[in-house]
Amino acid sequence: MGCAAQAEGRIPLLVATIDHGLRPGSAAEAAGVAGLAARLGLPHRTLAWSGRKPTAGLQEAARSARYGLLAGLAAEAGADLVLTAHTLDDQAETVLMRLCAGSGPAGLAGMAPARPLDGLTLARPFLSIAKARLVATCEARGWPYVRDPSNTDPRFGRARLRRLLPLLAEEGLTADRLERLAGRLRRDETALAAAAADALRDLRRVDPRGDGRLILEGADLAALPEAVALRAVGLAVASLREVAAAPPVRLERLERALLDALLPALRAGTPCRRTLAGLLLTADGGRLTLAPAPPRRVPRATPAGDES
Incomplete structure (x- = not known):
């Protein structure tokens, strides 16, 4: 997360890891992130998602809890910006998931590069960068990283669609083209939303x-x-x-x-x-x-x- 207040031209950063408690190794992974942050000279906090976990809609509930915990920590730290590492691959998967769900233009616009979050700003600076490039960067710099096994768990729709992406790419439906589709729909949806807001103001009696x-x-x-x-x-x-x-x-x-x-x-x-x-x-x-x-x-x- 980044704080808006600058100190000597630099923006202070606070690294946060959410331990959802859904896998046996999650606590050790969070500790590994804390250790890497310390070696890089960055403060770190681990936040745990406590309480009972739902049996249905687990990933959606985990996502909501994750953003809630991040927003709470940002407010506590005096930060006004939360950064996540969503990539081009994540965007492509999101568009496919929403297409399967029958979403309209707003849904197919995918994840926004930035959006409001509980009075803060949630930004995704790597949204146009392929995950393979981030992995290559970590390997080149010797930074350890962890592959989340839930990303390949067939119980989850996102994981099943992830396996289809290489096949779709062979037919021309690449992650780049899905991201381009999302950008176009986001542009059109912004214009339609503005027109609708103006219309509603004129229609109200x-x-x-x-x-x-x-x-x-x-x-x-x-x-x-x-x-x-x-x-x-x-x-x-x-x-x-x-x-x-x-x-x-x-x-x-x-x-x-x-x-x-x-x-x-x-x-x-x-x-x-x-x-x-x-x-x-x-x-x-x-x-x-x-x-x-x-x-x-x-x-x-x-x-x-x-x-x-």
Whole structure:
């Protein structure tokens, strides 16, 4: 991690290792990193991911814990920049994983070279550099490195896709081309996101009831290109769900609600309602209204012997 405050023209660094506790040798590996950091004259901290580990979505949970621990240490150290060593290979694998999951342009844009992280900046300076080049650099300088066995564990989707990359490269789908695809989609997604934010600002209408609903002008929404309309409504949904700290809405669910039902209803002038991730979206009277969905009714149990 790097601290933004400079001392005599140099940026102080703090090396951090996350011990996830998922493999028997992880503690020894963390100690090895600490030893190398000491030889290089760099301060080092080992952070442990403690507590129970989930049986499903283990890698996703580990990633979330890792970034949380790094952000906490950065705040403690007074740093405002967290650096990770994600490489071109990692980017290619990420794009493939999201392609398999049916992601849209935002997902296929892959990992950003820099993004916000809990009030800090997370940056990936090696994102356009092949992993083989980093390995060669370590070998040339005599720096020891460890190969994580989970990277080849077939239980994990990323590891299975990693084995396919050489075969895909033979057909022309190289890591470089996947990275180039991600960059192009990231560029386009940035433009679409800006257009959607502008559109949402223009579409919002004052809610006379003032009860936390969000009202959008229906005719103007229906006249937008669908890609912009989808993102504008997605931003509106996200703004209401942030209050409840809810996870993002999946793209296909938003598409089904908006493109298949609500937009056609607005264009036809017919009422339509759809529930989406705890919200009720209502197209009626030339407006699209977003509000918390009412609680579901719990069916009453029929007493034993009651045949009515």
